[in-house]
Amino acid sequence: MHEIITFGEAMVRLTPPHFQRLEQARSLDVEIGGAELNTAVGLVRLGHSVAWASRLPESSLGRLVAARVREGGVDDRWIRFSSDGRCGLYFLEVGAAPRASGILYDRKDSAMSRVEPGMFDWTKVLAGAKWFHTSGITAALSTGSAAVTKEGLLAAKAGGLTTSFDLNYRAKLWSPEEAGRVLAGMMPHADVLIASEGDAKTLFGVGGETFAEVAKAMCERFGHRTVAAGRRDASLVWKDRVGAVGYHGGEVFETPTYECEVVDRLGGGDAFAAGLIHGLLEGDFAKGLAYGAAIGALKHTVLGDLPLVSKDEVEAVLAGQGVRIRR
Amino acid sequence: MHEIITFGEAMVRLTPPHFQRLEQARSLDVEIGGAELNTAVGLVRLGHSVAWASRLPESSLGRLVAARVREGGVDDRWIRFSSDGRCGLYFLEVGAAPRASGILYDRKDSAMSRVEPGMFDWTKVLAGAKWFHTSGITAALSTGSAAVTKEGLLAAKAGGLTTSFDLNYRAKLWSPEEAGRVLAGMMPHADVLIASEGDAKTLFGVGGETFAEVAKAMCERFGHRTVAAGRRDASLVWKDRVGAVGYHGGEVFETPTYECEVVDRLGGGDAFAAGLIHGLLEGDFAKGLAYGAAIGALKHTVLGDLPLVSKDEVEAVLAGQGVRIRR
Amino acid sequence: MHEIITFGEAMVRLTPPHFQRLEQARSLDVEIGGAELNTAVGLVRLGHSVAWASRLPESSLGRLVAARVREGGVDDRWIRFSSDGRCGLYFLEVGAAPRASGILYDRKDSAMSRVEPGMFDWTKVLAGAKWFHTSGITAALSTGSAAVTKEGLLAAKAGGLTTSFDLNYRAKLWSPEEAGRVLAGMMPHADVLIASEGDAKTLFGVGGETFAEVAKAMCERFGHRTVAAGRRDASLVWKDRVGAVGYHGGEVFETPTYECEVVDRLGGGDAFAAGLIHGLLEGDFAKGLAYGAAIGALKHTVLGDLPLVSKDEVEAVLAGQGVRIRR
Amino acid sequence: MHEIITFGEAMVRLTPPHFQRLEQARSLDVEIGGAELNTAVGLVRLGHSVAWASRLPESSLGRLVAARVREGGVDDRWIRFSSDGRCGLYFLEVGAAPRASGILYDRKDSAMSRVEPGMFDWTKVLAGAKWFHTSGITAALSTGSAAVTKEGLLAAKAGGLTTSFDLNYRAKLWSPEEAGRVLAGMMPHADVLIASEGDAKTLFGVGGETFAEVAKAMCERFGHRTVAAGRRDASLVWKDRVGAVGYHGGEVFETPTYECEVVDRLGGGDAFAAGLIHGLLEGDFAKGLAYGAAIGALKHTVLGDLPLVSKDEVEAVLAGQGVRIRR
């Protein structure tokens, strides 16, 4: 009985410390990350009860991921442990301008990519829940995972839940054509869409002069009630400006931007999704956008993909409290 | 026989490495810190002979603190080791904008908070010294420590020493009312006061349009000869601008500010006090303010609370030598 | 709805790495530990559903403990977060013969020591459970915690649960007289007692030539159904021989001993308790003793107080599989 | 133009530090290892010129492996970089009695497993060389790698090189039946065989009362000139006794055993192979066996799979110099 169910893959992330290149590393820091898991943790930090549905191998790596899921306060009961498939990995090299951070994915043939329709009893998983969240990354893993993603969306809609979908196009996983075709079949079942203008254009050919135009076009085409996107500057690696923009009820909203000293930018968009859902669960889109921008900005200050911040900290950012130490 | 005696508490500081949150930490870095000890170390680095009077538990933690006091070149002979009381601790989470650094104090019931009048033979401790320095933090620990702080100030004045007092109001330790009442009884015995306008207002209701007005009012009310304060910007965590302002002989002085890449901002104010005292011991307030600003700025570049810099480095900052590597 | 409830305190453990003395440490490794929590984790590893009842401060340290409790697979719903009291700490120096490992406790005034009767709604906590486990350490923390320990035992008996109690006398917490007096009032409510001959003698004056005599005398005096104890050699720090002895149904049982290369001996006795309870829940004392000895031995190979081993590994030890790498 | 060519796979090895379980690790130490590469490094340390033929992905992980190959003094010119296939990984948990060390392989679909006949121009690779070495692990990776292993053996024999083959049966890679069938086709082309009695029995049904009987039977069946095997005790993880036994020219040889304090036992057998080949290249089997036992024992004292020891150190062990520090 959880308020929110998210569905997706998590991987073990391995990062050379102190800006080392992978080829010179003698040790790697171990974190875990996965878009929908990151969002789940963010929602727990904002006070919600959340479970994460996924598939992991029955191995010490699978147990590592599950242990950290629990550590993050997310219920692990809907993790299916499998005897087939491996644990997805990714290697991160942290950059510094003018060198971008680099990611080497090693996720092929993961347990989650081998998921098949019927493996999750969605009625049970979604029982009593209000919200279902997933993303285009999960759909991208394999034909099976795309099918199960759609299966989950349909079950959620059938069960009366609100659904949100983070488009998150990953060029390393599939082509724009394939992604566009597969995701177009899911869009009509997503009440809330998180998508940048670029992805809307790349995948669906939906363009426009402004975010508002693109968002409106997406709503018209797919029936979304809400479209939102994070904003950032990204001209440096160690510093950024983070905010958000959204379209809801025919109106455009935009948050202030926050200057961020960047400890770790991964998971920023997923944290934004958590703030957004948090507000929408209270029926307040503007609040969701604001909380999303603030928790997204705060995520940039936390090591790892998970937004390990408190609701108090989010509200301190919203209140503009500044960075003086309180003592 | 030391030129300078400082009196206060030191704690063991425990910091998660690499911007980790405390809850995710698997190891903690160990430093020590305490306002008057930090100042003592700064004075040693500037060439003075200094002892630090304090109380520590007879335990491995107490020995850890004492070992580092000696490492810092400060004489440990006036540390009283007690069989009661614990070693004060504090946990530091290093922030990144827009998240402030956070401090969790765990200092209650420390050996130092259990100090009582008569435990220090001030005549012996102060014999041959020229200067006595303490702060409002020490006074805040307990009724006993407030009494001993005052005892020390009175003995210093009776012995002909110059006294300095860093107001340092800590809202986590006591209320403005209690602090104002207790500290008001000590102010008349402080020749040199280090205090921000905010603390003067909060504790004593002494306000004004400018630093000069506040400082003048404090001198008039309590008889200080000198009032000084550090200045900083504090809009980011990893970068700051650091300077100082002072009031002496009816005149206001202000230093240039220095752009600091911040390794560790804790102890910056205590380092400033060291520079200030250094100049005043030579009878030169302007020099003290300048050295205070420079060593305070340099402290921001040093890991830990102790200002482990050299006099040469302070003078290089004053000379504007810049950051090119000399080779 | 958990099969087993354990009740006690957990502390943050801070250990200098690589056999350093505390006074030379520049970093400390962070683990958590607490007798009944350790046992809870052991039971989870053996396949049971377990919740741990305790009290922690609402602080980043309290959250650290709770996060690791969840990571260990133990349900955290019966942790009461308090605004008073601190988080208990202990500092461990790892020894090497002829130097014993040393522990510096800093647990006074912990949130758990401030627990008071009525704070736990035992009917709810114990609903649906079969087993309740606690220890003499919990009873030793304060008058309040002793009262709540007894409260829990009585509620468990009233609810039809089996109860187990690990005597665990801690000379640093209370005198033999006080411990004997307080614990004597709890013994009649403990179905299963874990106790060494030494503690039985020290606390209750119950002696004998053999373990069997002592155990029999305890059963006669207090009505226990079962008494068991771990066995070890302890003549070196890095190597030990670990086994167990028990008395049940008028019979004495003894396990083989296992040669252990010791990574971390803390929590070995608590892991033993987990194995013992595991067997007894299946109604098989001999199995419990055997599993207890094996998981206790394995615990010595795991860093930290928690027995992070698998049931397969326990059974491999019982089967004498040896230490060749399987590949 | 290298004296020796070895052929096989290398993987990146990831190990939690300080006996941590993988599931509790927050960092992993990075080494590389692969049977024939380990042997190649051992031969370099004994003064030979060696190249290693293999296949690696064109990625930062592949470059990491190649950089360490060069660091080890082995020529990297016969590494084929591929755009397909991943970099093999394995995760090592270091044990302590009674818990064995554990290895989790994640090597499926590696670049090397996708090797196909014709990818190596063996005439070029082997030009000017005297010795070719490979093992049953390489043959086990895939049908393609088995075919290329045989291709290499045949080319070596055709080119007049001596060939050595380390049987190294890996139950996690293939069944005894499949291994027996595939390897039986290679045995006739192996002049020197390294094999335990157990593997000879499991794969080829060749048994006997003593090593001599088994070795003799293997020579009769497959035409080997020489059979050798390492010996160890393996009743503890941190300590072992290491030696070797061999059959050559109808005679059995046995070395003394060396008491080893074990830093890292992986690669011990591969180091033995290096010592053996070193002696045989000088036409002295007894020397080879002795050097093999000594460098094998020394390997146990070196972190990582590679035998980073010097010829002087090997000869000090053979001379029984003991462990007093020379100063």
Add this chain to the structure above:
Amino acid sequence: MHEIITFGEAMVRLTPPHFQRLEQARSLDVEIGGAELNTAVGLVRLGHSVAWASRLPESSLGRLVAARVREGGVDDRWIRFSSDGRCGLYFLEVGAAPRASGILYDRKDSAMSRVEPGMFDWTKVLAGAKWFHTSGITAALSTGSAAVTKEGLLAAKAGGLTTSFDLNYRAKLWSPEEAGRVLAGMMPHADVLIASEGDAKTLFGVGGETFAEVAKAMCERFGHRTVAAGRRDASLVWKDRVGAVGYHGGEVFETPTYECEVVDRLGGGDAFAAGLIHGLLEGDFAKGLAYGAAIGALKHTVLGDLPLVSKDEVEAVLAGQGVRIRR
């Protein structure tokens, strides 16, 4: 048979981690560095075949340096191992504004400083090569090393190679007078000179209003065909702007500057030299200057003195690709 030969010293570099002062360090990070070796590694990364000629002690430190040279892809065959002389060391303290980074050299009496004419058979070393590179640091080590530097330059010119020389005046090694005198004898043999206006003035009294004037004057005096210099801002430690300026064929060229988040600025100039030589080997000075600026900027983002970047990364900087993560 290498395309390029560089000649110089490499030292072991020891750096306290995390901005610690040397006096507080409990561990030191180990890198290696040396101007001409750094340039050699840069050239390898850009696709060239390079060997580095040098002299190292036959010790574990000498072997450490050689192992890393090989790791960097540079051929180690022209390293002469000596029984005399030590391994040069340097200790680096990483600064933060307003504190400059500091270097403590401990390189006296190194094996390389004891080099003597005749120790290198230059005809063999340079056989088949197109380019020879060395610097004023090598010339500064001792009379012997100055003589061998000149010997190498003369042999290179006699062999028809192009020569480049990085002036690199080091005030800690010799006086301007001595440096000017010794280096003036080498300048006529340097086709390509890398030199700042400051060094030209200090050593040779060659001044001018602009870089062009100075470069032109140097060419006229010494017969260089090309003069180039890196450009940077250096007002902060953690951030810089990096570019380059050059004079060739009577024309002045200037590159754009790149904003760098500085991980490690050491070796930036040596990386620049690599890019410059890369372009000149293709006969394209403008390309060399551009590649030099880009690889020099990228070097600032890499830990250690060696420019461990790829040609792709250099070209991404030249193409202005920005720092968004590609996924």
Add this chain to the structure above:
Amino acid sequence: MHEIITFGEAMVRLTPPHFQRLEQARSLDVEIGGAELNTAVGLVRLGHSVAWASRLPESSLGRLVAARVREGGVDDRWIRFSSDGRCGLYFLEVGAAPRASGILYDRKDSAMSRVEPGMFDWTKVLAGAKWFHTSGITAALSTGSAAVTKEGLLAAKAGGLTTSFDLNYRAKLWSPEEAGRVLAGMMPHADVLIASEGDAKTLFGVGGETFAEVAKAMCERFGHRTVAAGRRDASLVWKDRVGAVGYHGGEVFETPTYECEVVDRLGGGDAFAAGLIHGLLEGDFAKGLAYGAAIGALKHTVLGDLPLVSKDEVEAVLAGQGVRIRR
């Protein structure tokens, strides 16, 4: 005014962590050590007031050593800081049987080796002291240091102090002939000699069947009152048995031996000297020998060369308290 003065050199010790070979190290642990400093620290731990006379370079490395001297509780006032000479270094590789630990000294041309007679005002240094201690290592550094060692011994005898001398022959520093010749001139001024039978034979040709015979012969030849030596087994690296033997007043004494799990064996003999001097200062040779053996054994359990143990711990070993954790 110190009870004891020791005189000698200290070096910075750099050790690869976790049994790494130096050539594979990416970081080095930093300790300091020096025979007479180690002894000084041992004496401080046993309750004495001690100063250490030495010479260090005025550099960050010299300051590092001085800071640690103070940390160890030893007075640093007789350290002469010089502008010439470097800081001695040594690199330690920790072994494992059958590989011995290895030491690479890099101490030539140290500030201490450049000491000259007259640099220490021995009258001032020794004023008020009872004991002077030095060793054959100090005498071995250079002609100057030999002269100053003798100068110190003569001044001590003239001042009525007791003198002790640890023979400590270092074959890497000088030949037996030179050592024998130089040290023979100092022996008559050493009241207490610490020497193994081997060194007595090697340096002075003094042999015998037993320790007693050798000691007696040394006393007869040089006039020592007391001769003592540590005993150990040294057949493994990680385990040893440590004791002591002595000759005093015509009698032979021998202590029990202690089984040691070895964390770090360096400085064991110097700790023994501290225990010995401690007893002799109380006029009790047997006590000195016993304390020497116990603190020497305990030193093996402490990281670094300094015997960071407490008097309580020494007495616990003497009382045979064993290694059970007290709690």
